[in-house]
Amino acid sequence: MKNAKIYETHVHTKNLETAINFYESLGLRIAFIIEDRRVAFFYLGEEGSREQMLGVWEVRKEEFTKSHFAFSATYEELLNIPNYLKEKGITLRPSFGLKPTEPIVHSWMPAASYYFYDPDGNSLEYITLLEGEPIPQLGPVHLSTWLKHNENPQS
Incomplete structure (x- = not known):
């Protein structure tokens, strides 16, 4: 399995x-x-x-x-998610105490995400895996913080 x-x-x-x-x-x-x-x-x-x-x-x-699941996205797609969802009248939501002003990085993976709800309150996410080594001690951070700590920024 x-x-x-x-x-x-x-x-x-x-x-x-x-x-x-x-x-x-x-x-x-x-x-x-x-x-x-x-x-x-x-x-x-x-x-x-x-x-x-x-x-x-x-x-x-x-x-x-209520449930949660994530849609996989490319790095370029993820960067466009705020505009994509805004055009559909869907609001991004804060997560892990961080405002959705930029993608939220799960530094233990590492992966970057945006979160939002469906009309029933199910938690949805767009996520992309990031290049570079995990830095779990950072915890959840914005993408700009991740990039400052990562030697291999996305191309």
Whole structure:
């Protein structure tokens, strides 16, 4: 199992149609909707790719639980995420005590991220792995701080 990849993940929603509109606005493609089960499946990735899937299940209020997952992005894509989400009316959120004025770096990995919520409050993230060695003692920091401490800045 160590070489396994995650094929699909699932989140709950309180309103399937709202969730479908939201995830389509992020560029996910409908794979299939099962109306009587109130679930929509989306393909992620390039057009025609079926290597990753997201399932969005409408549940009753008392069954609703929030989730978290991350979308992989290139370094260049990550730098454009604030504009991309702003155009869609989606607000970035602070994380780890840091404002979303620039990507937040998990220095133990290292990886840079932006965080936001879907309409149901599920925590979503765009993330890219960074070049360079981990510096776990830095903790979560903004990208500019990471770059000052890293000898191999992104190209």
